[in-house]
Amino acid sequence: MTAADTRGDRLRDIVRVLWVVMALNLVVAAAKFLYGQATGSLSMRNDGIASAFDALSNVVGIVGASLAAQPPDRGHPYGHAKFETYASVAIGVMLVVAAFNLCADGVDALMGRRDAVTVNVGSYVVMVGTLVVNLAVSRGERLSGRRLKSEVLVADALHTRSDALVSVSVIVGLVVVQMGFPMADAVVSLLVGAAIAVSAVEVFRSASTTLSDAARLDEGEVRSCISEVPGVRSVHNIRTRGTEGEVFVDLHVLVDPLMSVQEGHGVGEAVEARLRDHFGEVSEVIVHIEPDTALERRLGEADDAALGAAAAGGQAAGAGDTPSADGAGRPASRRFR
Numbered sequence: 001m002t003a004a005d006t007r008g009d010r011l012r013d014i015v016r017v018l019w020v021v022m023a024l025n026l027v028v029a030a031a032k033f034l035y036g037q038a039t040g041s042l043s044m045r046n047d048g049i050a051s052a053f054d055a056l057s058n059v060v061g062i063v064g065a066s067l068a069a070q071p072p073d074r075g076h077p078y079g080h081a082k083f084e085t086y087a088s089v090a091i092g093v094m095l096v097v098a099a100f101n102l103c104a105d106g107v108d109a110l111m112g113r114r115d116a117v118t119v120n121v122g123s124y125v126v127m128v129g130t131l132v133v134n135l136a137v138s139r140g141e142r143l144s145g146r147r148l149k150s151e152v153l154v155a156d157a158l159h160t161r162s163d164a165l166v167s168v169s170v171i172v173g174l175v176v177v178q179m180g181f182p183m184a185d186a187v188v189s190l191l192v193g194a195a196i197a198v199s200a201v202e203v204f205r206s207a208s209t210t211l212s213d214a215a216r217l218d219e220g221e222v223r224s225c226i227s228e229v230p231g232v233r234s235v236h237n238i239r240t241r242g243t244e245g246e247v248f249v250d251l252h253v254l255v256d257p258l259m260s261v262q263e264g265h266g267v268g269e270a271v272e273a274r275l276r277d278h279f280g281e282v283s284e285v286i287v288h289i290e291p292d293t294a295l296e297r298r299l300g301e302a303d304d305a306a307l308g309a310a311a312a313g314g315q316a317a318g319a320g321d322t323p324s325a326d327g328a329g330r331p332a333s334r335r336f337r
Contacts, residue, residue, distance in 0.1 A: 011069040017144045022058035028130045035126045053098045057091040061152040081246040085210045088155040092203035099197040106189035127171045134164040149245030155203040162199040166192045213241040225278045231267040233292040236300030250286035257291035264289040
């Protein structure tokens with residue numbers, strides 16, 4: 001199976017999960033909103049609105065994952081994977097809007113601009129039932145997000161988890177209202193908004209890792225993995241980026257200066273295969289083959305120092321190594337895909 005096939009299967013699985021989650025979110029949202037509207041419970045109604053935003057975020061996720069599934073083209077030679085990240089950012093924005101609206105409703109309630117709340121057995125049945133569904137959906141979506149390394153699923157799971165915590169707060173609020181403290185319902189509504197705002201921050205933090213091209217793989221683990229490949233003497237300038245489920249790697253590998261072009265090419269292919277086997281999320285690897293000389297090792301140490309990494313180790317090559325050099329005095333390197 002090719003990398004493109006694997007990527008396509010992964011994104012189809014993500015979309016399938018989102019469709020199932022959306023259906024469950026709509027059921028939960030309708031139950032909480034309609035019953036909250038009937039009983040006058042502001043927190044129940046707002047919790048239903050939050051669940052409806054979950055369903056809307058599922059639609060955004062489905063669109064983003066579908067766009068991310070498109071193969072690389074001339075306009076997007078690295079593929080379209082970041083559309084999934086953009087979808088998670090859109091979900092974060094929706095969470096911010098929902099948090100603002102819920103807090104505004106809570107303030108209105110504290111100022112007395114709301115109807116009386118009716119709390120009965122049905123209120124608890126609806127809230128506990130929807131809470132169980134939310135917890136199950138959040139757990140299943142989170143596990144799927146980790147398995148598929150999907151930013152959209154993880155972001156949506158955070159939102160659903162937030163709704164579950166909010167539902168617990170709403171249940172507590174209903175109990176306090178029934179005990180004779182009607183303003184507690186408004187306070188809980190403010191807590192709902194705060195909880196959703198926290199989830200939005202988590203979503204933005206996760207998306208920023210991808211959009212800022214932060215390193216995706218542990219450099220030490222990559223170095224250790226490649227060191228096992230026959231013919232590799234040293235590794236430096238290791239760089240990784242991309243989404244959690246689709247990582248791009250480029251690095252420099254030092255080999256015997258007397259190695260032929262064909263042999264060097266073979267080492268490059270072996271390094272790529274090794275990385276793909278060890279890191280399932282690796283989508284593409286670029287290997288720069290360079291001669292193992294004292295000059296190249298010094299340049300490699302400088303590259304690693306510039307990246308803030310520990311210098312690539314190993315003993316310097318003997319003075320007898322005389323690499324060929326380009327016009328700038330740096331030994332020529334070859335690039336393999």
